[in-house]
Amino acid sequence: MKLDVRRVGLGLAAPALAVVVALLLTSLILVAAGDPVVAVWQVLFKAPLPRQVVAIINEASVLYLSAVAVAIGFKMNLFNIGVDGQYRIASFMAAVFAGAHFLPGWLNIIVSLIVAMATGAIWAAIAGVLKVARGVSEVISTIMLNYIATYFVAYLLKGAAVKIEGSNATSTRILTEDSRVPGINLEGLLGTGREIYGLVFLSIAVGILFWFVLNKTRFGFDLRATGQSETAAVASGVNVKRMVVVSMVLSGAIAGLVGMPLLFGQDFAYGDTVQTGLGFAGISVALLGRNHPVGMAVSALVWGYLNQLSNGLQISAGVSDRLVLIIQGIIVLSVVIAYELVRRAGLRMEQRRVARELEARPAPVVEEVHP
């Protein structure tokens, strides 16, 4: 396949435009609120410190998994808003299973990952089956399932909680050393003792698998075909109902992995201070990255960068770190608009190119038609 420079340029133009628009609008908001504009950008555009680089990569590896889970649905025109609930319930189940230490070391970790995937898949399958059997919109059912997951896990956590002396936190049993995934220490390279999650490789593997399945398999073709035109897919013999359930299950299985780098690389238990909202962040990351395996990796890093650098806003600029949510929100909104604008611009350019080419050599055609 020839690399089309213009296409790539247009592809990059949209997210770049979105980021610029977001920065401009955020500056306006800051001015309107009477906050220091320059100080804010100084904080957000400072070169990240070594420990922040590690934190950005770690956060991106988690967000990437979430984005892939969302993207599987998006490719099918399915909106899996339930990644948030799916990853939390899956993390909890995996934490309980791993914490029980039925199996030794690595085997425990691997089986726990499978437990997480299975849990996420089952939770997502509920929405898939409801859609196929009863026509319930997956948007509604997954949002509801998020709430159910919150309360269900809170209820189960009460039973599974282990008291840690002197702590007020509630959490599952803490994993022993041998059931943790060792981090990658880049002390020599970055000069920080902070470690990158070992499961960053899981994220990379999932990304490669996502690309392969989508572009190189019959299933991936059916998936994309169904997403682009359901009637065409039906005409070519695709069982759409089956595809809906299967893609929800796959999406849920990947969603189940979202919390795994956190569980095995940082928290070593599932407790009441666990990070929430990763599923929703994944939607934004998938949108910004256009559901593309590389695009989502870049946008996950951008998201991680914004999140990490925003931690300094309160302290260095005296502005709430919630500001970064505004920035991220505007990026997502403007990226949707920008893609549409760029798509239209691309269409116009294409029309003009074709028109030029036709103008360049009309003579022989005319001669042939009218001899």
Place this chain on the structure above:
Amino acid sequence: MQKVIKSVIAVATAALTLTACASGTTPGASSAPASSQAPAIKVGMAYDVGGRGDQSFNDSAAAGLDKAKTDFGVDAKESAATSGEAESAREERLNQLIDAGYTNIVAVGFAYASSVGKVAKENPDVKFAIVDDSSITADNVMNLTFAANEGSFLVGAAAALTTKTKHVGFIGGVETDLIKSFEAGYDAGVKAVDPSIKIESKYLTQPPDFSGFASVDKGKAAAEGMYQNGVDVVYHAAGGSGGGVFTAAKAAGKWAIGVDSDQAKTAAPDVQSVILTSMLKRVDTGVYYFIKSIHDGTFAGGTQVFDLKTDGVGYATTGDHLSADTIAKMEDFKKQIIDGTITVPNK
């Protein structure tokens, strides 16, 4: 004037000894303070969800800081957590404070436990105080813990002595073990007065959703429901959501009991009149104790328990809504708890 001079001298000598200690390792690092101006104690505050202005838990910590500011000359930097944030965000908040030079850090809330543990290990020269946790032990970490169940017992007794409908309520922000200890103490206090009183209980959110500590609307809805059911005193342990409880109490013309701070002073002026009393969890005393220990050079790692005996918890009488008789009975319970006649459950 004399006091000012005295504190200047005290701080100056403290600074001198500090620079003397540090001179071997970091030359020139503390050359800034000129002799004419006493260097302020640099305190970094890492608040829990809600932050300064929640009129409750965080504000109590802030009050301790403010008192230390007037007494010692403190240069403080404050920042607050968000609900459901990443562990890395908590770590980074502490690191940012250290980077900015605020090397005496108060972590308000047990959610900071593991991040304080990690960052304290990486920065042995930085002194930490953590509120509501004693699971992290290090030489540079002071654990400030509070017997909130004991204070809750007393306001439970106050509720029982005040209710006319024999029906009282409890609203917890988030159903964590910590908040359950408030409920346990409250229940015990109510039952100690009259075991026949009915207690209604409700938690606004379940972990890991910590928005229950900062949702005025949820607090209001829960309290409205209780008042409609015949409850006439509601005790809330819901941080910033308590504002909604007070609004509902005002609308229903019934009583509410505040928490952590003396909320008859910190709540919005128009609802202060419905606050029967407040369970004081003197986080302010704890924070002040920590900063004072830095100031005096007596800082030591380890757990400091603040309970009824040490006036670390208690109740407020602002507004004079408690009758003399009620106060007498509460004081009697207080004595019995202190001398061990009554053991207050914490779950």
